[in-house]
Amino acid sequence: MGYWFIIVMAVSSLLVLYLGWRLIEPLPLGRKRKLLLWFLLALLLFGHRLTWVLHRTNKYELTACDTIDWVGFTFLGFISILVVFMLARDVPSLLGKVGALLKRPFSHRLSRPLFAGPDRNRRRFLVNLSNGVFLAAAVPMAGFGVFNARRTPTVLPNEIPLPGLPGGLDGFTIAQISDTHIGPTIRAEWARRVTDAVNALSPDLIVHTGDLVDGSVDGLKTDILPLGDLSAPHGVWFCTGNHEYYSGVFEWLEETRRLGMR
Structure with missing residues (x-):
């Protein structure tokens, strides 16, 4: 600090x-x-x-x-x-x-100025x-x-061709969420809308790629609860962003595990 x-x-x-x-x-x-x-x-x-x-x-x-x-x-x-x-x-x-x-x-200096x-x-x-x-x-x-x-974030579909991908993974879908910054100005109602939008996609795997929150676990544990309802066959994964470190990274790692994120 x-x-x-x-x-x-x-x-x-x-x-x-x-x-x-x-x-x-x-x-x-x-x-x-x-x-x-x-x-x-x-x-x-x-x-x-x-x-x-x-x-x-x-x-x-x-x-x-x-x-x-x-x-x-x-x-x-x-x-x-x-x-x-x-x-x-x-x-x-x-x-x-x-x-x-x-x-x-x-520069050449004049004996007297030409301009005011x-x-x-x-x-x-x-x-x-x-x-x-x-x-x-x-x-x-x-x-x-x-x-x-x-506002509820827009879903942006992105098809990624991978040469040599095993046939069993063809069409495998990953829903990526990032920079949700749930905190003083973004609360549980917004988190619920995001959760519902992601689950409606029925992805094979969900990943949150950092900056989940802006604030301490004590102040935001209620607002973050809707993200515990994220569900995918291959799990929900999370990696830290810089704002997790500002907000108490070890406490948030424990809280995200409690919510079912790996």
Whole structure:
């Protein structure tokens, strides 16, 4: 947890500083209002970490954690889209400035400037205008992301030809599930829909290829129960992903065995 905590807090700090500098500071607002926006930004990015110290031991704490996670993860998804747009604008500009600085010692210096200095008001207007466009584009994209994450996954058939395959295995079917991330925002109802969709395929074998969960066994053992109903003649198999290690890999290995996964 130590290294992971440091990485998460460092990334969150960089996001707060970058968004505050390029999104909040150019706004035509007074200092008090800007400080309020800085505070809200930091609260949304750092406040989400509060769930790390809450143990979900009662229904009130569980409700609080779920609410914080819903707000925090949705906001993080929105910010991730927004930052990509902003970096696509700012990185080329930064590289251009660095290039100009590097060329300055080798350029011919005039005795007096031919042009006036940069129009800061115009620059601020363009930054605010582009930020507005980015915000308007990021909102529906984040909304679609939430919808796409919570809908029942689409079944994608894929026929794999294998030269030399024994005749007895011709037509052998494997249902692969991956990255279900059952956790604070994806619960038992969604897991039940996935289980029913997979069982309806009547596969010969089922395999889950990692990132089953986002959270501890204590917090998710009820939500993961529907996956215990997965059934195939040659069994249900599971391999760990990185999120199992974030969430307590040894506890989850024991829990998946209890659910009938090998």
